[in-house]
Amino acid sequence: MSITDIPADSAAIRTRRAFVSPKRSHILNAIGLLAICAVLGFAFLDQFVNGDLPCPLCILQRAGFVGVGLGLALNLKFGARPSHYAIAILSAMAGGLISARQMLLHIVPGTGTYGDPFLGLHFYSWAFLLSVVIVAGCAVLLLFDRQFEPLPADVAPRRLGTLAIVGFFLFAALSLGNGASTVLECGQGLCPDNPTSYLLLDKEPPASTTP
Amino acid sequence: MMSIPFFGLFLAFALTCVGWRRVAIAAWALSLVGLLVLFRLHATDALNIVL
Numbered sequence: 001m002s003i004t005d006i007p008a009d010s011a012a013i014r015t016r017r018a019f020v021s022p023k024r025s026h027i028l029n030a031i032g033l034l035a036i037c038a039v040l041g042f043a044f045l046d047q048f049v050n051g052d053l054p055c056p057l058c059i060l061q062r063a064g065f066v067g068v069g070l071g072l073a074l075n076l077k078f079g080a081r082p083s084h085y086a087i088a089i090l091s092a093m094a095g096g097l098i099s100a101r102q103m104l105l106h107i108v109p110g111t112g113t114y115g116d117p118f119l120g121l122h123f124y125s126w127a128f129l130l131s132v133v134i135v136a137g138c139a140v141l142l143l144f145d146r147q148f149e150p151l152p153a154d155v156a157p158r159r160l161g162t163l164a165i166v167g168f169f170l171f172a173a174l175s176l177g178n179g180a181s182t183v184l185e186c187g188q189g190l191c192p193d194n195p196t197s198y199l200l201l202d203k204e205p206p207a208s209t210t211p
Numbered sequence: 212m213m214s215i216p217f218f219g220l221f222l223a224f225a226l227t228c229v230g231w232r233r234v235a236i237a238a239w240a241l242s243l244v245g246l247l248v249l250f251r252l253h254a255t256d257a258l259n260i261v262l
Binding site: 056057059060062063064066067069070073074077078083087090091094097098101104105107108111168171172175176178179180182183185186188189190191193 | 212213214216217218220221223224225227228230232235236239242243246247249250252253254256258259260
């Protein structure tokens with residue numbers, strides 16, 4: 001059967017003509033997941049290379065990014081759905097709320113900052129900007145309905161693809177790594193407001209030997 | 212306790228990988244609630260701003 005034998009309104013033709021087809025949506029979501037991994041990885045790098053311990057609010061902002069990554073991973077595994085974008089948006093809003101609170105804590109000049117700036121902005125300011133970009137990006141992607149159409153019968157079932165597989169491995173390592181790092185830094189309770197060391201790695205001061 | 216959102220979200224991701232979509236979304240929702248509760252516990256200082 002040639003392409004001319006397929007009715008003009010068939011799902012196959014419409015999917016191929018779509019600006020954001022299911023395939024393109026898959027690629028965009030994989031790139032998005034890798035971008036989230038880059039953000040989490042850069043924060044991790046700063047923590048271990050420069051020794052900047054994340055404050056409690058910084059830790060919670062990282063968790064917000066992990067939530068965004070989960071929404072994108074759901075899109076990659078099960079196909080794009082509005083509910084998955086909603087998960088990414090709500091997670092970005094939670095992270096954005098926390099970073100906005102931290103920005104407001106330091107917004108008055110002379111009230112101090114936390115951590116070293118990167119390209120002129122502190123990490124919490126970058127986190128706020130990225131949250132806004134994520135919400136806007138997801139909203140733009142939600143405009144393209146054809147990415148949500150089921151795949152036509154003549155198209156092979158969805159596979160993860162190399163980009164997505166790399167993203168999945170990185171995302172798993174970074175989310176688990178952040179959890180482990182947080183346990184080391186904060187122990188079982190809440191984190192101190194200005195952490196200076198890893199709580200679980202601190203050695204107890206030697207006990208007095210005087211009788 | 213601060214690591215709960217990370218482990219909850221990792222669990223949700225693992226559930227995604229094995230194909231349990233609804234359970235994964237439930238784990239995400241619980242993690243998000245935990246995240247917001249932890250935020251509330253840490254947001255104790257008054258903000259020096261006028262709104």
